[in-house]
Amino acid sequence: MPGTFDRTRGRALTRAVSPDFSSAVSNFFNTRPPNYEAAKGSQEAYFAALRAHGTEVITLPAIPGYPDCSFTEDTAVIIDDKAVIPNLGHPSRDGEQDSIADFLSEDFEIVRMPKGATLDGGDVVFYDDRFLVGISTRTNQRGAVFLADQANKSGFDVQLFDVPKNTLHLTTVCSSPRPGTIIASVGYLKESDLSFAEEVVWIPEDEGYASNTIAYRDRIIIPEGYKKARRLMLDSGFSVTTVEMSEFREVDASLTCLSVFIG
Numbered sequence: 001m002p003g004t005f006d007r008t009r010g011r012a013l014t015r016a017v018s019p020d021f022s023s024a025v026s027n028f029f030n031t032r033p034p035n036y037e038a039a040k041g042s043q044e045a046y047f048a049a050l051r052a053h054g055t056e057v058i059t060l061p062a063i064p065g066y067p068d069c070s071f072t073e074d075t076a077v078i079i080d081d082k083a084v085i086p087n088l089g090h091p092s093r094d095g096e097q098d099s100i101a102d103f104l105s106e107d108f109e110i111v112r113m114p115k116g117a118t119l120d121g122g123d124v125v126f127y128d129d130r131f132l133v134g135i136s137t138r139t140n141q142r143g144a145v146f147l148a149d150q151a152n153k154s155g156f157d158v159q160l161f162d163v164p165k166n167t168l169h170l171t172t173v174c175s176s177p178r179p180g181t182i183i184a185s186v187g188y189l190k191e192s193d194l195s196f197a198e199e200v201v202w203i204p205e206d207e208g209y210a211s212n213t214i215a216y217r218d219r220i221i222i223p224e225g226y227k228k229a230r231r232l233m234l235d236s237g238f239s240v241t242t243v244e245m246s247e248f249r250e251v252d253a254s255l256t257c258l259s260v261f262i263g
């Protein structure tokens, strides 16, 4: 019998924005150079939103030479009492995970991925009893299969996806805010991809960035400025908090990228 993923979000492991943030990897949304000071302000607002929902926010210092280091979601995947530590899929980011592993080793069994396998935590979405794992420009087949084996050993089902080439991560285009529900972007995922879900809230393609959400039962955090998505969330029974994310969007990062939830 598969387990149910823990959605309590008691603690978020985060990392300060890098002073080199303007050099963060950016391939999809970029319209202008990102601003370090504005990103720090957004991150503070994001922390405040998490705290307002009861999450303890733990913030590690930025790592010199790693402009993307505040995107801790990519550096660990928690499966019950294990922390799977991947080899990150972009060479400029591989290495961010080492101090995360050191921190997590206090509370979790650390499972390192073998050489040659790559995965970003941003390609993993938790849906009730299963892990949805995207194969992308960052996560290769070996990485996805390694994670699938770890999840299966802990009693979770796994579904593999091909992440469309026009986006970075699986979490860029979908999230699961509450049991049974997926929020997904039109133009990136298809109904047939998500036939297992009890309910899919489809976000119009021009607001697809807002399909990445963080939810606490029926309270949801979405990015600021996505009116159609906000209306859809309200109509689906959520109360909505918004966080200004435009600096992070410039470097292809979404709300979930800024945390790894550790119980």
Ligand code: GLY
Binding pocket: 024, 025, 026, 068, 071, 090, 093, 251, 252, 253
């Ligand atoms: N800038 C976020 C990433 O490319 O991983």
